[in-house]
Amino acid sequence: MDQVKSIFSIKDLENLSGIKAHTIRIWEKRYDVLQPMRTDSNIRYYDLAALQKLLNITLLHNYGYKISKISKLEDSELNKMIRGIITEKSAKNHALNAFKMAMMNFDQALFLNTYNQLLGEKSFREVFFEVFIPLMEELGFLWQTDTITPAHEHFITFLIKQKLLIQTEKVQVKEPENLEKTFVLYLPVNEIHELGLMYLNFEILDKGFKAIYLGESVPADNLPALKKYYNNLVFVTYITVEPDKDEINPYLKNLTDLLITEEDDTEIWVLGRQVEFIKPTHHPKLKTFQSIKEFSRYL
Numbered sequence: 191m192d193q194v195k196s197i198f199s200i201k202d203l204e205n206l207s208g209i210k211a212h213t214i215r216i217w218e219k220r221y222d223v224l225q226p227m228r229t230d231s232n233i234r235y236y237d238l239a240a241l242q243k244l245l246n247i248t249l250l251h252n253y254g255y256k257i258s259k260i261s262k263l264e265d266s267e268l269n270k271m272i273r274g275i276i277t278e279k280s281a282k283n284h285a286l287n288a289f290k291m292a293m294m295n296f297d298q299a300l301f302l303n304t305y306n307q308l309l310g311e312k313s314f315r316e317v318f319f320e321v322f323i324p325l326m327e328e329l330g331f332l333w334q335t336d337t338i339t340p341a342h343e344h345f346i347t348f349l350i351k352q353k354l355l356i357q358t359e360k361v362q363v364k365e366p367e368n369l370e371k372t373f374v375l376y377l378p379v380n381e382i383h384e385l386g387l388m389y390l391n392f393e394i395l396d397k398g399f400k401a402i403y404l405g406e407s408v409p410a411d412n413l414p415a416l417k418k419y420y421n422n423l424v425f426v427t428y429i430t431v432e433p434d435k436d437e438i439n440p441y442l443k444n445l446t447d448l449l450i451t452e453e454d455d456t457e458i459w460v461l462g463r464q465v466e467f468i469k470p471t472h473h474p475k476l477k478t479f480q481s482i483k484e485f486s487r488y489l
């Protein structure tokens with residue numbers, strides 16, 4: 191069972207804040223901004239309060255405040271200043287930091303308060319592109335560097351999925367207006383990274399199309415059955431880790447053989463990290479997208 195992470199190395203602080211470990215050490219020595227604890231072998235480590243303070247300092251520093259001035263602030267003054275400068279320019283970074291702290295503390299209330307504040311100022315689409323996508327991109331790096339555990343990632347991902355489902359339900363009640371295409375959304379076998387696909391479902395429904403959402407780990411040979419019920423199908427898949435780079439091209443060759451014929455207008459649209467490994471030799475009705483934003487503009 192993964193242990194909840196409550197103490198951090200200086201490298202963890204670098205990964206979470208974006209401030210180099212060397213700079214953090216200089217700030218400690220010159221300005222006493224953090225007071226690290228020490229192991230018996232004299233190695234620095236930090237608690238959640240130190241992480242929170244560094245994230246706040248980083249926001250102020252990025253906003254133009256000099257570290258020499260920030261270092262003289264009491265914690266209460268620091269927090270007050272943070273609240274006072276939350277403008278359009280800094281809201282994204284502030285929200286990212288708040289979501290990181292919510293994740294590190296498993297603090298659902300902080301996540302919800304931050305999200306509701308954002309939603310009062312922005313559309314859900316803006317929140318997703320400006321905050322959630324950068325957050326999820328950071329999580330991949332933080333997980334790879336052992337800064338966070340899978341438990342942290344699952345916690346924050348579930349909360350984002352929750353919000354996506356709420357927004358999707360709102361657009362699902364509308365009758366489809368654009369009947370030119372029907373979209374089938376699925377993930378390949380053993381692919382479980384569903385968040386991107388869920389957002390595509392929201393976008394498709396919001397644009398007035400009909401969508402059939404199959405979800406994660408769907409065998410390719412199950413897909414042709416959909417063609418018995420609908421014409422002009424677009425099969426949409428989001429490939430993050432499976433199939434891997436060595437299997438992605440054989441997988442897509444098999445998929446086009448299964449789904450695309452001369453007699454119909456079936457298409458296959460592919461997104462995700464593995465897109466970069468796709469060779470440009472597949473069927474002309476197979477289209478790839480480099481990002482969710484590109485997909486959304488194309489709809």
